[in-house]
Amino acid sequence: MTETEAIAWLQAQLHVSRETLEALEAFVAFLKREAESQNLISASTLDHIWSRHIVDSAQLLMFANNSAPQSNWLDLGSGAGFPGLVIALLTNHHVTLVESRARRIDYLQRAVEMLDLTHRVKVAGVTLERLETAPFSVISARAFAPLPKLFDLAARFATNNTLWLLPKGRNAKAEWESAQALWDGNFQVMDSVTDQEAGILVGTLLGKRKNRTIVETQGQEE
Structure with missing residues (x-):
């Protein structure tokens, strides 16, 4: 997907307005300036931000319920603002x-102010372990942690109805199959529009499986 194709995809699939595109353009320009002084994204993707990062983030909205304007969205390990800031700009x-x-926190706070999103976007400048527990409608994480660890850290922010949107690259199916030994949930692996070999885990988490110990009683009498 070229940069031109990425912008066309946003307009065709998500009906992104000219005004919102201008906001995204301002964000991309801000990111490029900041990337000169800190390693926000891979240098190899600086010339492909729209396809590798903007659309890669925006495609998550194809699986979310965007008819609920007051939904609370939790984005883990936001880094350069993907997908969280893109989601905020589009919804x-x-x-x-x-x-x-620290430097990412400062960058994100300045980005939120520059994009005039302070009324809807909160930068939680703490580790996830220190974040106050609260329920969220949607939880996203892009390159945050392996699935079992991610669930261990973030399950307290979810209900059985919380939608998890987890871009997991080419290991999406294998990660979910492995995680099912410990966690119960309903997840599907959806295709990514930016990488035909990558997958996005979409679904709900029901909780941690209980360990069952089978006690052998052969030869014992009541």
């Missing part, structure tokens, strides 16, 4: 960006 969701690295 009316209230978004909490979780980021613990």
